[in-house]
Structures are given as structure tokens and as C-alpha cells.
Amino acid sequence: MNSFYFHNKVLHAESVSVSDLMEAYGSPLYIYSKNQIEFNWYQLEKAFGSHPHLICYAVKANSNLAVLNVLANLGSGFDVVSIGELERVIAVGGKPSLCVFSGVAKTKGAIQKALEYGIYCFNVESASELNLIESVANDIGIKAPISIRVNPNVDAKTHPYISTGLTENKFGVGADIALSLYKKASNSPHLDICGLDYHIGSQITDVIPFIEALDKALELIEELKVEKINLRHIDIGGGVGVKYNDEKTINIEKYIQSVLDKVGGLQVLIEPGRSIIGNAGIFVTKIEHLKQNNSKSFAIVDGAMNDLLRPALYGSYHHAVKVSENKKGIKAIWDIVGPVCETTDFLAKDRDLNLEEGDYIAILTAGAYGFVLSSNYNSRPRVAEVMVDKSSHAIVRKRETIESLFENELIFKNEIN
């Protein structure tokens, strides 16, 4: 299924013309497809069949309330990394009892709140964090459900900035430390050991590292059994890649089947972010100026790195297409760049397009790690977000105003002078 497609030479989001959306809501704009989110989620849900499982959507990938609401209505669980994310889930009717809490630096306050909400499980990242969870659980008299995040030391063969399963990365603990933490937890009346988790990175396009990590985790689970520590679930993390360019992606059904073939009766948790929301969103921006300097051609658009950071941060590739697929304009090899004063402020490089000032350019597969990584750099208000459901559409986050940029700032007044 592809919810963004050309019809009569105009890009559509479900049944709505993207040109119409731009006229209605202004530029730049994020546009999400509700049906694509549902399709992606159901594809994963189906892959598990009747095996006990819980899909915990990784809120960090896109935390817009409308997106979370679509998933909560499907009965999804969530993977959160802060109380802010947990509160978002609760605000849209998601169940805390279906939330896992990940992240390397949970604070005392966050742990207490999550316990009071009754989350499904803490994914514990260190001995120090386990001690803190135990002490908070003791203080408030609520037994804490825990899973230890194991760092399997597997090379996910993805961009180094989104690789998390190597010893050199800050995430999780090695198998030997995990074993000692489980032993300690098993002797605590304040901790309920429920699972083991790992997450080896993001935008992974080869299934082999996933299976390597799973095998290492299962080895550890066998060692735990010898110690009479029996887990209820294994959490295989997120990380399944999407198609930005011509990558070969992972077949979800086959991947999940190979997991199910190995885990016996253990419940399986999965924390997908990008594979649920990545291709369910686009970012659309308008050409303000065309500029050709000797051999170089720039299309200067009104969207920038502060709106969509991935190209600047990771050198990521996104397809860039004209919303109106015509041959009008100047044919050249264009860099599509924003107005921010940084050389890294580009959305796409070296694209063979016919362009005119005023054209809308859609940056595809921008639903994940798009808006959430946006900022107000260069005092630019954050852009609006819109959701489409067949022929209906509505704003799901208002465009910020200039006034909102400095509403929390105060002029310093020196009271002494």
C-alpha cells in the first residue's frame, strides 16, 4: 500500500490532492496518512498470528497526539522514553499498562510516576538504574516490573549515529552484567522480573543482525533458567528499516516468523517506530528562489534543517518530487536547500528536476524522526502538521506563531543596580 501517489500528475495523500492541502494549510507542512499508519500496524499485528505478543509503538519516532490516538484506537502498546511521552499516550486514551519505559537516564520522579500509572515494564539500562527503581518501588510500596536491556554487541550495519547494539554504545549492559542484575533482582521483594530486551539500532535493512541478537538473548535466557529465573517475555526492540531510496527492506512476515520459530512460548514485545510512521508522512515545502551559480543549481525552499533534520544530521537520502508532476521550469541538477545559515541546511542533493519558483516539493518518507527532531533554530516557528483520512483532512498541530517563539523568555533585570 502506498498512500502517497500521483493521480492526474498531482501528488495525492490518500484521496486528497497535496496541492489543495498546501493551499488550505500553507507551507511548509507535514502531512500524515491515517490509513497508512493503520496498514503498517496491522501488517505487523497479522505477522504474529495467535502468538502472545505486544506491539509497543516507539513514541520517539513521531509523538503527535493524532498519530498516537490512531494507534491507541488499534489497541497498540507504546515504548516511551520520558514521562512526557507517557503523558502523551495517556492523553489520547493509550493504556499505561501497555507501555514499556526505555531510556538510559530515568529519573527518580519519572520512575515513581510510571509506577503509579502502572506501566507494563521498565527496560532497565544499568545497575545504578536498577537500584533506583528498587528503592522507589520500596518507598511507594509498588512492585516494579523490570526487564534488563542487554547489549548484544551486534553490528546492525546501519548509520553509526543510529547504531545502539555495540559495546561502544551507551545502551544496555553486557550479558555477564545482565546475569548478575537478574540474580540481584530475583532476591528483591520490590522487583518483578518479567522480561529481557534489546534494541540494536534503527533503519536496519538486513535481518541477519536481528537474528544474531535474538540468538544471543535466547542463550542468556537459557542461562537464567538454570538459575531458576524464568522470564515471561522477550522484547526484540525496533529498528526495521523503511525504503528511502532503493534499499532492500526486511520482509516483516518472514522476520517475525523466524523470531516465533525460536522463542518457544515466550511473549514477544516489539518496539517499532520508523516502520509504522516513516512512509505514512511527507514534508512539503515551497520553492522561494532558484539560484544558479556557475555549475551549481540551488532551489531555495521555505522548509529547512530545523524542520527536517535527517539530511543534515545523518546525510540521509529522501526522495524529492514535485507535487505537480509537470515538465515546466528549468531542467538542471538541483540541490534543494533551506534558508538556515548552515552549509548542512539541505533537504536533498543532486536531483534531476524541472523547477520553477513557487513549485511545491514533497520530501517523501518523512513521517519518522521528522517533526519530532524539529527546532526553532534561526527563530523559525515550527511548521503545521495535517492528517488525512481518505477524503477528510484536518490540522493536527497548529503552525507556531512568531510570538510563541519568545513567550517563555524574559529580559534580565538586575535588581541591584
Ligand SMILES: Cc1ncc(COP(=O)(O)O)c(C=O)c1O
Ligand atoms: C529502545 C528503542 N526502541 C525502539 C526504537 C525505535 O526504533 P525504530 O524507529 O528504528 O523502529 C528506538 C529508536 O532508536 C529505541 O531506542
